[in-house]
Every structure is written in structure tokens, then in C-alpha cells.
Amino acid sequence: MSRLFFQSVAEFWGAGALSLLASVVIVSTRDLHLSRTSRGHAKLEVQSVHTAPTPRVGGIALMFGMLAAAVLAPPESSRYLWMLLCSCIPVFSAGLMEDLNVGASPRTRLFAAMASSALMILLTGYHIPTLGIPALDGIMRYWPVGVLFTVFATAGVSHAFNLVDGLNGLAMSIGIVAACALGMIAVNMGDQLTATIAAALVLCVAGVLVLNYPLGRLFLGDAGAYTLGHLIAWIAVLLMARNPEVSPWAVLMAAFWPVMDTGAAVLRRLINRTPASAPDRMHFHHVVMRVIRANLPAGQRLVVANSLATAVMVPLFVAPGIIAVLTATNNLWAFLAFSLYVLVYISVRGGLVRSFRAINRRLTILRHALAPSH
8 A cells, every 4th residue: 555655656756856946946046045045044043053044945945846736636636735735825924924034923923824724624624523532522523613623733733843843854854754654544545635645745845855954955944844734734634534534643643753842842831931932942853963963073063963863863753654554543552652652752852861961961071171270
């Protein structure tokens, strides 16, 4: 079945090629627009880990690819792709305003993501049908409850992808894995429409990824990250709404990493009593990069640690995608797998934080030992 999905992916090579071409054009003309499109880097933001000004409008290339995919797709899938792209307009526009330094607050971008989800509900009539929790599923049958939950949940996933977009290739790699997992589940369910949309997204994201990883010549930007999250969230909603036998917990596993990392960030802010919109450099990927950076020679630390951290994390976000496919129609096993992976996340992150603190202590002792005496 996975072979059938990747055959569908190959059919969208034209969309992927256009995404890549648009990325190349953006990078090639960087001197013409860099003063406007590199906002937020060169250490201008707390959460930034880059030093060189770089275009952060990769979302434009992603959208070019998806527009081509809507043209190339079979009629029924094309119709849903056009609806999906129309629903992207609010969240993409708000993100692009931020990327171009026009200004859009985090609250504005979150409301834009909610507006995009509400628009998709209006266009398709679909919303999340079940939570996979018998005691609560009865409430979800009420249309207003299902719609409100869908708006908040999908907007949350959109926001989550923006939060994990902190290293070269990270958000896009997670997006590709999530789209592949959801697409393979769709193929297994015989849902070719949803599988086709997921397949198109894989190649369109890959076209931007070529310029982003490992050298970071082009960043996805807020427009790209929010839009990628919106697209993944709505592929998931389409999958669940069209295939009631699919477990919501398996679908959540497909996008586990951004959802879990965002949940952990919210919990940290509540504990520390910091504003929800406050920048944060304690995301999982930041911790991984700090540990790697502390063990590298000083001259290589930032550039190498950035891309190496993404490579180190690949098994961590690929595993939930595989589990999602394997447990797609078994709600109990999917829930148990999700619960277990939450513990894995907490354990690994805790170990990395302890390791980083131990390295810092050793470096502090070494600096004091090497300091000239007076």
C-alpha cells in the first residue's frame, strides 16, 4: 500500500519542480529583496539560531507548488485542493505580513489560522467527527461543538508548525513525514482523494527543502510554516471525516512532534508565568542544538550544530509517523502508543537538559581553571 502512495507522490513531480524553481528564483534574487525578506534573523529574535540574513519567504514557493498541484490533480482531488488553497488565504497572508516586516502580532496570526479553518469548514462541510474517547464522543456529535473544536485544534496545529520551525529542515521534514503517514493511511482506507492531496504536499514541501537543508539558503517563514501546519491539519480532518474507522490518536501521532512540543511550551509558560506570546528558546530542538553545539569546536558550532540537530532528531519524529500507520484503525493501541511516546519525549528531553547543564558546569570549571591568576 505504501508503494501506491509513493506512486501518487511521483505524479506531482511538476508541482515539486515548480516549488523548487520558485525557491531558486527567490534565492537568486536575494539582493533585490533581502532588506525586506530577512526580518527576524541575524540574532534579531530571541528564538533565532541563525546569524546570516536569509530570505524567509519560502512559503511563497510552497504556494506556487500547491497551485500547480491543484491544476495537475484528478478532478475530484483538484476541487478539494482549490478549496484548501482558498482556505489558506487568511493564514498565509497574516504570516507573509510578518515575514515582510509589515507586522502581524502572534494573536493576529492565530486568529488568521482560526479564520482559515472556519473557511475550510464552510467550503467542505467537514469537521473532526470524534476524539477517540467514548465519554466525549457524544458531545462531538453536536455540530457547534464539533466545529468549534475543529477550529481551535487545526489552528493549534498550524501554530505548532510555526513553533518548531527553528532549525534548517526541521519543520519541513516533520511536515513531509506527517503527510506521508496520513497519505499512507488514506491509501489503506481506499481514500484516494485524501491520499492525493497528501502526495502533492510532500513534493511541494520537498522543493523548498532542497534550498533550506543543510545550508539554510531559504527559510520557510511564518507564512510557510503556518500554511504547512494548516495543510497538514486539514489533510488529517479530511482523513478522519471521510474514514470514521481511523483513530484520532493515530492521526495525532502523525503530527506528534509539533503538537507535543507546543504543549510542553504552553506548560512551561504557565509554570513560569510568562505571556503566551513570549519567545522561547527551550523547545526540544533548541535543547538538542545546544548539546551538540557545546561538543563542537568553537568555529563550527552554530552552522554545523543547526543542521546536525535536525539530522539527530529524524528518528524521533519518523517513529511516530510509522506508529500512526500501524495503529490507524486500532483506537486503543493508538492511544497507548501516543501515551508511551509522550513519556519518551519527556524522558529524552529531560536527559538532554541534564546533559547540557553538566556540560555547562564542566566548561565553567575549565574556564575558571584556565583564567589568569592575579
